[in-house]
Amino acid sequence: MTDEELLHGMMRGDQASFEAFVHRYHAPLSGYLQRQLRDPGKAEDFVQETFVRLLKQLKLGKIPENAQAWLYRVALNLCRDYWKSGYYQSRQKQIADPPEQVxxxxxxxxxxxxxxxxxxxxxxxxxxxxxxxxxxxxxxxxxxxxxxxxxxxxxxxxxxxxxxxxxxxxxxxxxxxxxxxxxxxxxxxxxxxxxxxxx
CATH class of the missing domain: 1.10.10.10 (Winged helix-like DNA-binding domain superfamily/Winged helix DNA-binding domain)
Structure with missing residues (x-):
């Protein structure tokens, strides 16, 4: 099924459509956010938040024209807001040299x-x-x-x-x-x- 078909199913409250859509985008979105944040836990939080925002969008009766682009735009904006936050700034000062995973x-x-x-x-x-x-x-x-x-x-x-x-x-x-x-x-x-x- 296409993204659009799955999104229409999600708007109707079809659980199978939701699960199929999440299965399609969870792994690539998680990988992208982990590269951006270097923090698996925070990345997973943002993946969940991205899907939550999609559901809110659908409840308003608005289907994104390009689902993939919409998801990554939301995820990137979450990262940017996080990087501007006081929590992130203070955390960066505490971590002078983050460990490399090698x-x-x-x-x-x-x-x-x-x-x-x-x-x-x-x-x-x-x-x-x-x-x-x-x-x-x-x-x-x-x-x-x-x-x-x-x-x-x-x-x-x-x-x-x-x-x-x-x-x-x-x-x-x-x-x-x-x-x-x-x-x-x-x-x-x-x-x-x-x-x-x-x-």
Missing amino acids: DIRPSVVELAERQETRKEILASMSELPEVQKDIITLRFYQDMKLQDIANVLDIPLGSVKTHLYKGLSRLKKKLLGESSAKTEGKSAKGGTRHEHTNR
């Missing part, structure tokens, strides 16, 4: 390398403008179409394409720059030892 099993070399790359990408993304970070997250982590991203963020499709291009370019330069810096750092250390030997 799989450090030494036998799994490939997994460690992938994790390192993922950490670099996430670290680099944190330095991007908010809109570019949101677009890249929705596009590559949530596999969302560009038009749907435009609906979520309420900006023109052309702006989404521009920000996506600029964001990816920045990420590429950042990651390539870090790789070059590491290589140059190793070379510089070698050069220093060599110069010291010649003296």
